[in-house]
Amino acid sequence: MVGSDETSIKKGHNYVAVVHDLAAKRLLFVTPGRDHETVAAFKRELVAHGGVTDEIKHVCMDMSAAYAKGVAASLPNAQISYDSFYVVALANNAMD
Numbered sequence: 001m002v003g004s005d006e007t008s009i010k011k012g013h014n015y016v017a018v019v020h021d022l023a024a025k026r027l028l029f030v031t032p033g034r035d036h037e038t039v040a041a042f043k044r045e046l047v048a049h050g051g052v053t054d055e056i057k058h059v060c061m062d063m064s065a066a067y068a069k070g071v072a073a074s075l076p077n078a079q080i081s082y083d084s085f086y087v088v089a090l091a092n093n094a095m096d
Contacts, residue, residue: 001058004042004067005083006034017042022060039070053077062086 003020017038019029029042043053059078061067063086071078 001060002028002056002078003083004039004059004061004071006038006064034064035066036070036073039067039074043074063090 001022003022004017006015006017008014009016014032015034016030016032017034018027019042020026021028029045031038031041046053053075054077056075056078058081059067059071059075060081060083061071063082068080071080
């Protein structure tokens with residue numbers, strides 16, 4: 001299982017996408033951007049280092065349509081689950 005998210009590297013809109021191995025609690029990949037191409041870049045890097053993308057069965061992420069598009073295209077065997085932080089925030093907004 002991997003987790004995907006983005007973070008701002010400095011003030012403004014300079015983002016990097018990060019991918020973590022959630023079981024090993026280890027950072028696997030960092031790349032500039034926060035669109036579907038970041039997932040494709042992760043796949044290329046994983047394969048270049050002997051990783052097997054078909055073995056990734058689960059991706060936990062925010063509700064980004066761009067990341068969902070990237071996972072569908074680059075990691076087709078992976079199911080998506082949404083980070084509980086975003087699910088709870090969405091539910092709280094709906095209740096308000």
